[in-house]
Amino acid sequence: MKSQIFKQLQKLTSIERLQLIDHHFINDLPHSVVGNADQDHWDDVTLCNDYFFQHNSIYLSKHNRFAPYPKHSHKFLELNYMFDGSCHQKVDEQEVTLHTGDLLLMDIGCNHSIETLGEHDLLINLLFRNQNITFDLLNDIYTKNSLTYNFLSNISLGKINLEKYIIFPKNSDIEVTMNAIINEYYQKENFSNTIMESYLNILFAKIIRHYPLPTQAIHNNQQELVFTCLKQIEKNYQTITLADLATQLGYNKEYLGSLIHKVTNSNFSDLKTQQRLIQANNLLKSSLLPIDKIITQVGINNKNFFYKKYRQFYGISPGQARQRALNC
Secondary structure: OOHHHHHHHHOOOHHHHHHHHHOOOOOOOOHHHHOOOOOOOOOOEEEOOOOOOOOOOOEEEEOOOOOOEEEEEEOOEEEEEEEEOEEEEEEOOEEEEEEOOOEEEEOOOOOEEEOOOOOOOEEEEEEEOHHHOOHHHHHHOOOOOOHHHHHHHHHHOOOOOOOOEEEEOOOHHHHHHHHHHHHHHHHOOOOHHHHHHHHHHHHHHHHHHHOOOOOOOOOOHHHHHHHHHHHHHHHOOOOOOHHHHHHHHOOOHHHHHHHHHHHHOOOHHHHHHHHHHHHHHHHHHHOOOOHHHHHHHOOOOOHHHHHHHHHHHHOOOHHHHHHHHHHO
16 A cells, blocks of 8 residues: 555544534435435435445445444445454444455445444445446356355346445455555546556455355356356457357257256346447547447447447446546
């Protein structure tokens, strides 16, 4: 951790100065995020995506100290990193304590509240969406019989996790990556968002490495077959068809399509479109290709279809995504 960033984290924010006076929670989020909640009835709120992901696909912040944070949930994923000190939370109605170096990973819809943090308690919030968890990452770590793997794969495929959160105890290797993410976020240099996205994948891989946490019946032939299909979609998203994939793998087309839907809760066409959108988004951020050419390059022929699906998936238009990338 760079010393100037550590000092920045220790420094009191304007909200912390006010909360230090009477230890009363002050909401610093706009109405668009918290809905109808007011200052005195800010409880059990669901926080929305748009505000946090206006400029980057990953949002990071220091949790404000000196007042309790009311119960809330999210329409995105949240990772709490106890950078220093400790904190007490109620997560999914369970009492949880985090100490220096601990990580708390929460699924979409998981509710939690945080007790008052003291001067030396530095809690970092890292927010991201399921689009950040790629098929490629999951395929690479599939061989690990891991609760974390199962948790992340369910998030990526839009399935429901029975457990809404996982706690990972302090690990020095993981701390290196978390500190790199924090450094990159606060330095705000060129390509910082792209680098943080890469660090996020490294973070997931390290978590899998150090915390296998074996569970029952993660591996089976059908699930392995579906992840082979996902890998092929990711590799050949421009031209792949379900018929070609079925022939390549030696299965009946209808059977394979049905199995993909059963395991992922999405059909083949939707998964292919998702991968095309991911590739288009990468090109929007990393090149100056005209949007029309990007649409064609990823294999989509209908411009209106692309714009509609892109906005549904990312919450903004392709033009807005490019402008934000240029402004970073």
